[in-house]
Amino acid sequence: MSDPLAPSYDPSTFESRLYTEWESAGTFKPRGVGEPYVVLLPPPNVTGTLHMGHAFQHTLQDALIRYHRMRGFDTLWQMGTDHAGIATEMVVARNIGREGLTRDGLGRAGFIDKVWEWRERSGHTIEKQMRRLGTSGDWSRSMFTMDPMAADAVVESFVRLHEEGLIYRGQRLVNWDPVLKTAISDLEVVNEEEDGHLWSITYPLADGSGVLVVATTRPETMLGDTAVMVHPEDERYASLIGKMVKLPLTDRQIPIIGDAYVDREFGTGVVKVTPAHDFNDYLVGQRHGLPMINIFTPDAVTNDNVPEAYRDLDRYIARKQVLADLEAQGLLVETRPHKLQVPRGDRTGQVIEPYLTDQWFVKMDGLARRGMELVEKGDVQFVPPNWINTYRHWMENIQDWCISRQLWWGHRIPAWYDDAGKIYVGRDEADVRAKHGLGGDVALTQDNDVLETWFSSQLWPISTMGWPDEQKMAQLGYERYVPSSVLVTGFDIIFFWVARMIMATDHFTGRVPFRDVYITGLVRDKDGQKMSKSKGNILDPIDIIDGIELEALVAKRTTGLMKPKDAPKIEKATRKEFPDGIAAHGADPLRFTMCALAGPGRDIKFDLGRAEGYKNFCNKLWNATRFVLMNTEGKVFAGKPSPTTDAERWILARLENASTQAAAHFASYRFDLLAQALYEFAWNEFCDWFVELAKPALTGDDAQAADSTRRTLLHVLETLLRLLHPLVPFVTEALWRSVAPRLSIDAPTISLQPYPQAGDNAGDFAAAETDVEWLKAMVSALRRIRSELGVSPTRQISLLVQGGGEAECKRLGRFDSQLRFLNRIESIDVLQGEPPAAAAGLVGEMRLFVPLEGLVDLGAERTRLDKELKRVEAELMKSTNKLASETFVQNAPPAVVEQERQRLADWTAQRDALSAQRARLG
Missing domain, CATH: 3.90.740.10 (Valyl/Leucyl/Isoleucyl-tRNA synthetase, editing domain)
Known part of the structure; x- marks a missing residue:
């Protein structure tokens, strides 16, 4: 059943609806068949909201998951959130303070109850926001690091490390927060x-x-x-x-x-x-x-x-x-x-x-040597590879790890003390008493400290798979899904998380946690400044998706500042930058922006103008689809096209090229090049050129060419939507549902359709590519002449041609009707002798002349050319004088001198062409 297509692109009308449909249908769950492809989501803090760093990394992970899902892989994107010990304790303490309560007044058990109440009420915010971005993870397997399964893994790992002599308690110097204590x-x-x-x-x-x-x-x-x-x-x-x-x-x-x-x-x-x-x-x-x-x-x-x-x-x-x-x-x-x-x-x-205090520590030297070995021999690979140097430096200078925190919220350390202060470690108190033969007459008190959040996070690759419970491991697919395929994360936590996951997973299971580690940069503002509350330059991805009014944006940026005196400055800057607030862009333009900026460098500069540009891209795609649907009304095709026109063969060749590039860029994690290649094909080659080149066939007398062109339009559009789907899932789904039925495709979602592969559209189209590129050059040259002369696109012109080789002359005859249609040409003639007063162009070896008589005001055109000649001659003189200077030629870098020589040649050619054109006007 085809979805009706609205007359204009409005993401607010379909994005949330489509996501609900995907999730309800179980689209994001692993299939259990095919080669596994697994991504571990770095679990965001349960206290947090989606920020630009999340939006950036989650978009890249989602693109990888959607791409491999469409390729038939058994995809699992492991969702979850981190309990964020310090942050959560602060949030809840602040909340109960408004009720007149205190942490110490409630006591440990009462305070923990309040934390769980808060988590059930407010702790799922970020997961809802991730859905708004289009995150296609398996939410049915989502794990909270304080869930029983995760807690069991934490206790087991602590006990095992202690039994092996790798965890000890001692007095060391630590970073101490005197407020949090x-x-x-x-x-x-x-x-x-x-x-x-x-x-x-x-x-x-x-x-x-x-x-x-x-x-x-x-x-x-x-x-x-x-x-x-x-x-x-x-x-x-x-x-x-x-x-x-x-x-x-x-x-x-x-x-x-x-x-x-x-x-x-x-x-x-x-x-x-x-x-x-x-x-x-x-x-x-x-x-x-x-x-x-x-x-x-x-x-x-x-x-x-x-x-x-x-x-x-x-x-x-x-x-x-x-x-x-x-x-x-x-x-x-x-x-x-x-x-x-x-x-x-x-x-x-x-x-x-x-601060010097007694804490629990993990001995790291032996674990680090093994962790370094796994990376050095390629069991885990960093992308880009230079990040191995950062990893190596930290591993070679590692210190023992302080894992205890003086908090109440978190995994309580499984250690007990008797009245003499002797320490006993076990899975619970009963285990301790049984292991050490302690009767009920021996009083035991559990350690008050909890484990650092990173201690539980290091177990993420295996705790999410049920480790150490073999029954749960079998149910959750441990053998199938460990190691995962890739971890996408920031360079700032290579030490704190990536390295520890490698060491812990290997130590407890003998496996690596993931095969690739794709390291992203940080998202900064458009000026390259780090986004921070204190600078007032934070952008909220949800505000970009759904929009926000100016006053609400000002309030958001100035509320809760660590230094309230900064508020007036931040408010002034916000009003200047966003006088009308932030318009709603939808999730897809934000996602495409993130992919386009994801180069191999460390940081990216986020400019909201890019998102606006990609909103226009989605709108362009929407309008092109409406054009195709309008021109294929009542038609249904099956099978691949058998092109009859050169334009069809050309676009199929370009589609093959786009598919080849997409596969290469996904394989190398070059999301920026992927976005660039698909943008170029979608906007320029399909929406602009092929839509235009199709019009002569659609409106001509050749019924076979018209129907073939319709089939090709639908085929290329449907394939393009599949190519783009991992990057912009919502708009491609909405459009695909209208296009697919016309190609006899009976399926509920584009998400489970095969991703286009190199070879799908291969054919002997080289000659057509060459010919159509010539046609495009001819159309562009004539449009440029129209633009320079200020001639309306609807006004008829005459074209005179001179010169050109045999192949160009044949193309002129073959594309006669297309040239007339696309450029509103009344007549095309071969020029004998000197040209009349005309505007000129050059394509290959063929010279083009558009007679000016009756087309433009010749006096005004003479004035325009005289003005342009004066400007070009001034530039030519600058280059001439510069190259005549021995000081410049001898002292300037060779590349600069060569650049200036090229400029001289270009200005000379422009001067000669303008002079010849001016001479023809008398």
């Missing part, structure tokens, strides 16, 4: 350059023989110093190594040590060492066996390890007190402005504190 990963730390100060402080030598001046940006941490450090080859201080200094404001003495880590040019060349509050100092402390003194509580307040005068102070109040006392004692030498990199938590915006 938890360790956080490097990925959750944003380093920003800020204005600060560099303070120079006097440290007296203990023997009274002199002083050292130490430079620091964090004077409050001096209360935890356990050494001062100089470069061992620094002649100023080498003799002091091994001596002691008095630590100001305390009663402690600390040693002077030598270490090559010191930059002799920074400050005074003497630095303080605070191993418990600086990551570099921590390593120095380990090398030199220094004590580690933690001076802060979890909320960054000074503790009892500092002198009494400085206890119970916020770190910045402590800084002021320390500086004041140093100055009062004459120990503060200098204060000067200094630019420094300040680490802030991406969730709270607070300065992160390097």
Whole structure:
């Protein structure tokens, strides 16, 4: 049954409806037959909404899935969301705060209940938005990382790694957020350059023989110093190594040590060492066996390890007190402005504190060696391949992984403590008691910490397949679908996720998680700036799809800013850039834009103007389909076309070329070249040229040629829609449903039709290609003459031709009717002798003349040509003078000189042609 086609392209009338039909019909589910093709969706945060990075990566994944589904593969796109420990805990804590409740007041169990309530109410937002984009994943298999199946995998992996001696608990320095009061990963730390100060402080030598001046940006941490450090080859201080200094404001003495880590040019060349509050100092402390003194509580307040005068102070109040006392004692030498990199938590915006605390860790050295081996031997391949260098650098410099977080929302660490503090690890408390022979009289308390979100995410390739439960693995197709075919993700999580999935999957199953890793860049704004709330340059993909009014856009960009003072600036910029808000574009134009921008570089600049251009592309496709349907009304064809006209043979050859290019670009993940090739074929070759070249046959007296052209129009259009479907699924589905019945295709959706393959339209069409390219050149040359003369496209003209080889003269006769029809030509004659006053053109060796008498105002044309000749002669003179300069020819790069010579030749040819044309006008 053919769907009626609306008179104009309006995606709001069909996109959501079509998606619902696809999903309800089970179109996105794996078939269980054919070669498997699997994509793992990087699970977005359950707290999140679809952002431009998601839209970019999800579009590419969807294009791959739709392409392979149409090729007959058994496609599985594994959906799911991540529980996002920190983000979710913050969201829910903020929500219950509006109810007058607190996290601590509810207690752990009560708070977790609130989180699950929130998840059921609001946690599916991003999945709904993904559907709006056209994401064709198997939602029936979608997994949440806190689901029981995923939780079982997390517990099992922890227990196994602990039993193997790869997980341990120890005291290490970590990134600490003093607001959240938890360790956080490097990925959750944003380093920003800020204005600060560099303070120079006097440290007296203990023997009274002199002083050292130490430079620091964090004077409050001096209360935890356990050494001062100089470069061992620094002649100023080498003799002091091994001596002691008095630590100001305390009663402690600390040693002077030598270490090559010191930059002799920074400050005074003497630095303080605070191993418990600086990551570099921590390593120095380990090398030199220094004590580690933690001076802060979890909320960054000074503790009892500092002198009494400085206890119970916020770190910045402590800084002021320390500086004041140093100055009062004459120990503060200098204060000067200094630019420094300040680490802030991406969730709270607070300065992160390097903090010494007991945490759970995974030993990474052995796992990393194996992970590197798998990539080096090609079991996992990076695309583009240069990203292996980034992967290798991190693996070769890997540190043990801190996997514990001081949160309540997440997978609780499966470890229990008895009253003596002894640790027991097991799958649950009963397992612990059975394994260690602990009776009911032994009290056990489970560890309060949860595991970092990345710990559960590393298991994504196998936890989604039921591991370690063999029955579930069999039900979900573990043997068939692991490893997956490709992972599409950003370069920024190669370390945090990609590498860990490779190591974990191999360690637990002996398999790699995926064969290819296609690394994308980041989506930036049109000026290349990173999109961020603070800059006010974020674009919401749903706003691009459905549109948003200006006031709503302003409110969205200025609400909830970390720095409210930025709101007026952001509002002004938004009103200037989007005075009418953002118009609705539909999902397809956004998707096509993303594909067109997906080159092999690191970042892409997103310009909304591109989306507007591709909305015009969808509209062009819509109108071309209406033309084809109008000209095939009442006709039904079956089978492939048997072309009778050169135009048909030409378009079939170009269709074959487009199919060949599509296969090559999908195979190499060159979505940009894929989009370019299909755009060129659809817009220029089909919608423009073939539609025009078909008109003479459709309106002519040859019934066989007319019917053959109709069949070819339908065939090429239907094939084109299948070629485009993975990139723009909605508009192609809507149009295909109207086209398919006229080709006797009885199927419910284009999504399950075969993707066009190279060879489908192969034929001996080379001669027709050459001939039609000549015809196109003739039509273009005559249209250009019309445009230059300002002659209406509907006005009849005469054409005189002169010269040309035998082949061109034959083509002139063969395409006589097409040339007359397409260019409104009244007569075509071969010119003998000198041409009259005429506008001229050249195609191959054939000269074209359009007589001007009666066609244009000859006086006005003389004036136009004189003006153009003056302009061209001025440009010609510039090139002549430049090349006459020995300085330019000798000093300019050879390529620049050659370019200028080419310009001279071009201007000379233009001058000669214009002069000849002007001379003919008298």
